Amino acid sequence: MMAKERYLKGDAAPFAKEMKRLVNSKDFSDIKFIVGDSRKQIRAHRCILASRCEVFRAMFADLNNREDSPYVMSDVDPDIFLVVLEFIYTNCVSLNTKNVYDVLACAIEYGLDELRRVCVGYLAESLSVNSCCEAMQAAVTYGQEDLQVKALAFIEKQTQIVMKTSGFQQLSPEAVRCILHSSKLTADETDILTAVKEWAVVNASVTCQPVHKVIQSVVRHVRLALLGPEELEKLEKENEMQQTIPISAIAAAWKFHALHESRPSDTQTQLRRGTTSRPSHKGLIPWDK
Template identity: 45%
Template sequence: MCSHCHVLNLFIFFSMLWLPDPLQAPCPPTLQSPILRPAESRSHWSGEEQASLDVTFLVGREQKEIFAHRCLLSSRCQALHAMLSQPQEIQAPLILSHMQPEVFLAVIEYLYTNNVTLNNNIALEVLTSSIEYGLDDLRKLCVEFIKDTLSVEQACEAFQAAVAYGQVDLKMHCLAFIESCTQDVVLTRGFLELSELAMQTILRSDCLAIDEVKLIRAVREWAHVGSAVLDRTVHDVAAAVVPGLRLDLLSPSELTMLEEENKKDQMIPVREATHLSGKPGSSLEDACTTEGVWNAILLVPAPAWNAVTRTSTPP
């Protein structure tokens, strides 16, 4: 081993012994970070510095070059250690086509400085990368940033990420935000892109600040988008989330309107209402006029919840 590499490794080893908690104070960089100098160019680095940059990543669709120090990345991240330990040709670039360069640079910045510079465009992707790479302190930094900067436009995207990656604290924070701004949140693209599980979780809430009729329409639009993307019927896409709709909060006139809308896509399955009207195949409207609106809503198995806790209440 050359003397330069030996000294470098010793410096990194002793630096790791006093790394502080990243949530309390940033750590002075142990080496000149690619973040602190343009990572895509070596022209202004000294010969000695260029020699120490012994790993190259080609990141993103455009395969942007990002240079770093193999020994530091390996010592700071087990996932990268495994990647960098694989047999390969000398100085062969590592390709990360699935990741945006800005996101990978944020991860590299954290590995060098124990701190990270985030913005709303990359925070969720950096969170995803922190989980994939097993960087728990970076994950905490991302969660705190997302919580502090959460907006209507990003609420559903952040909630979706929290549900997908089991981030309970972030999920509860996003759900509380969605509850307080429901009428605006359901109009966002993120709402239309929610997974089935995320939508089910939102519909279980007793505190959504929206009229049930508007919520049903928003869920219907979500189901139509899913139908187009997944090439499935609206009925199939919505089947798992419909039980979360609180149909007994609707008035008779709203139920009649809902039935007319439902004839177009059958989003809400209507069972035979023999036990309500005595006539097989009775419609919602028939059942309502026969037995009363609050007994008519037996379309789907209803979950256990208090029907008067959302915006609309039974008359």
């Protein structure tokens, strides 16, 4: 009788250690890369890269490139490229807060989904007041919904502190809109509006655009209807001089106060978790209902 075959796993750590020695090694290497602005030469092994990465497989299949010609990788930093090679060779990677975003970008570009997952996991586990906005921006930029959910959940719990950080001011309009769409933010609308105004001033300076043009892309997601009548009147007077908020947005808030009609689909009248209670909120549905 034929013995039943069993699939047994050995210790992966020694294997990874031995394979790491081959990264950028001259031993048996058969391909060279010229990497980054510094044009650093990095050696590799064609069969390993092709077997682990479809992008490299397609690259090597290009018959227009002679076998002994180096491949120029000008759009990636040499240190980041070596980290990516480390993962390809060993299935392990050395990440830190300085390289993880560039490694994530390369993982997506090279179709290395497991490396992408590892980077996202590292970022999710490392979320802090000072890093959550950068993680949120990366999630939005690279379409990483799982990271976006976790970064937003952190921001929702620490909204008042996070919105005062330089990281918040560096967010793209799309990322700011993703945050403002949440009803779980733990900040009152006055604080949210102040943070958005400060964000607009910083971004207007960076993009050399007027503040009122920059803020238009996000201010409609600030729930002005949650401000009390006196607060709204004060805002309207200030806006007459600054012209930072569209008149239509303020008019819509006044319409709510006049009619006090709220539709479930109208996010402008949905209370947030951190909204301070006001008499004008009577009849509005709490954020968690």
